[in-house]
Amino acid sequence: MDGRKHYGFILVSSLLPLFGVVAAMVLLWNSLAGPSDLVAFLVMFVIAGLGVSTGYHRLLAHRSFRTYRPIKIFFATAGAIAGQGPPLIWVAHHRRHHRVADKPGDPHSPYQEEQPGIRGALKGLWHSHLGWLFDPGLTSDPIRYCPDLARDRDLRVISRWFIPIVLAGIVLPGLIGFALTGTLFGFATGALWGGLVRFFVSNHITYAVNSIGHYFGRRRFDTPDESRNVAWLAIPSFGEAWHNNHHAFPRSASHGMRWWEVDVSALVISGLKSARLAWDVMEIDRERQERRADGLRKTGGGRQGRSAPPVPLAERKDAVVGVADVE
Ligand SMILES: [Zn+2]
Ligand SMILES: [Zn+2]
Numbered sequence: 001m002d003g004r005k006h007y008g009f010i011l012v013s014s015l016l017p018l019f020g021v022v023a024a025m026v027l028l029w030n031s032l033a034g035p036s037d038l039v040a041f042l043v044m045f046v047i048a049g050l051g052v053s054t055g056y057h058r059l060l061a062h063r064s065f066r067t068y069r070p071i072k073i074f075f076a077t078a079g080a081i082a083g084q085g086p087p088l089i090w091v092a093h094h095r096r097h098h099r100v101a102d103k104p105g106d107p108h109s110p111y112q113e114e115q116p117g118i119r120g121a122l123k124g125l126w127h128s129h130l131g132w133l134f135d136p137g138l139t140s141d142p143i144r145y146c147p148d149l150a151r152d153r154d155l156r157v158i159s160r161w162f163i164p165i166v167l168a169g170i171v172l173p174g175l176i177g178f179a180l181t182g183t184l185f186g187f188a189t190g191a192l193w194g195g196l197v198r199f200f201v202s203n204h205i206t207y208a209v210n211s212i213g214h215y216f217g218r219r220r221f222d223t224p225d226e227s228r229n230v231a232w233l234a235i236p237s238f239g240e241a242w243h244n245n246h247h248a249f250p251r252s253a254s255h256g257m258r259w260w261e262v263d264v265s266a267l268v269i270s271g272l273k274s275a276r277l278a279w280d281v282m283e284i285d286r287e288r289q290e291r292r293a294d295g296l297r298k299t300g301g302g303r304q305g306r307s308a309p310p311v312p313l314a315e316r317k318d319a320v321v322g323v324a325d326v327e
Contacts, residue, residue, distance in 0.1 A: 001086050001162060009163065010133045013083050013199070020196025033189060036180035040173035040194030044081075048169070048202045051078025053238040053265040060149060061091045064253035065269050065281040069154065076158050081169035083199055084206060086159035091149055092140035098250055101214075101225035107140060108132040108210045111226065121215075129204075129211035170195030205236050213243035219302075220257075221248030222295030226302055229261075239263030248292050251282045257289060 001009070027033050055075025058064040067075075076087050084090055093107045102109045110124035132138060142150050149155050158165065170191050177190015209230075217228030225247055233241035234256070240246070242255040242263060254270075256263030272278035 001089070001159065006085065006089060007134075007136045009085075013166070013203075014130065014133070017196045017200035017203070020192055021200050024192055024197045027189060027192070033193065034181070034186075036177045036186055037189050037193040039180060040176040040190040041198050043176060044169065044173045044194040044198045045202055047078045048082035048198060049205075049236075049238045050265065050268060051075055051080070052082045052084060052202075052206055053240050054268050055079040056082075056084075056087060056090050057094065057240065058253055058265060058269065060087055060155070061094045061146075062251050063148075063282075064251055065273070065278045067272060067278045071272070071277060073154050073158070076155060077165060080158055080162050080165040081172075082202060082206070083166045083169065084203060086162040087155050088142040088146060088149055088159045089140070092142040092145035095145045096140045097210075098247070101223075101227065101247060103225075107138055110211055110215050125211050125215060128214060129207045170199075173198070205233070206240070208233055209237055209240045209243055213241060217241075217244070219244045221245065221289075221292045223247040224302070231261075234262050235264070239265040249284045249288075252284045253281045254283070257284070 024033065055072075056079035059067065059072065059075055060079075079087060079090070085093075097106055097108060100106045102111050106112070108128045110121075110128035112124060112127055115123060173194020174187040174191030176194060178184070178187040180186060180190075212233065213228055213230050214226045215228065217230040219228055221244055223244060227244045227247035229244045230241040239255045239262065242257065242261050245257045245261070246252070246255045254263055254266035255261075256266055269278055269281060273281050
């Protein structure tokens with residue numbers, strides 16, 4: 001998928017689910033949504049959510065754990081179903097985000113607009129939430145940012161079949177609706193709720209981690225960016241919203257670092273580990289965490305803090321960005 005096609009896809013994929021949500025609201029208003037629609041929505045919400053969080057993000061972008069090939073293919077396909085882009089493009093943008101978070105070159109920082117006041121803040125938040133996807137000039141070269149994944153044949157195939165996989169993610173909940181009701185109407189409303197409405201809801205949750213997760217919330221660790229932990233977003237984002245923890249320790253398989261920081265994706269990974277289906281699971285001990293938390297108390301961190309590197313490395317032409325650089 002080239003840049004132009006990706007841009008077209010983003011345009012369709014952000015407008016169509018919006019129409020779906022309006023249609024679903026009209027049906028809901030007329031009491032035409034039933035339990036089968038809720039089942040279709042929840043099943044697909046979990047598949048897409050884990051696909052993005054456990055698959056695209058922790059397994060592919062950060063190599064937080066290793067697993068068998070069929071499980072990798074399952075998570076990468078589930079991530080594609082979410083419809084946020086093919087794995088190679090998603091991971092390239094994401095690794096670049098970590099390299100220069102909240103500095104020039106970050107694909108989705110809310111601090112690109114240096115306009116003061118509420119207007120600048122809203123423009124920045126919009127850019128980091130969804131606006132950045134509409135910039136046709138924005139590309140992150142997969143060969144530069146994820147050469148390890150570009151070599152993976154399975155991921156290349158999933159990237160090539162991305163649009164049919166997204167469409168399958170709309171047909172599948174339709175089939176769930178049909179199986180539960182035995183009617184074509186059940187198929188249609190299942191596809192609507194589990195396909196388009198789910199698409200809308202789960203993608204805005206991911207985008208909220210990029211926007212809200214760099215703007216509102218609490219910081220525990222000294223990171224050279226504005227990442228924040230957003231407790232209320234933790235459960236629907238499958239743990240992704242412990243975003244300051246994640247920027248402090250990007251390779252950690254668990255983003256929740258206290259017992260009360262619910263992280264569904266981490267639970268899935270530790271379940272896989274117990275079943276001997278995952279290994280080399282990255283864990284950060286409490287002592288390392290404490291040292292980093294101490295740093296926050298001393299420097300304050302942040303994008304303008306003393307810990308920020310003077311020249312973002314990924315912006316240097318000679319810098320090769322591989323998986324080691326996102327540790
Ligand atoms: Zn971030
Ligand atoms: Zn990350």
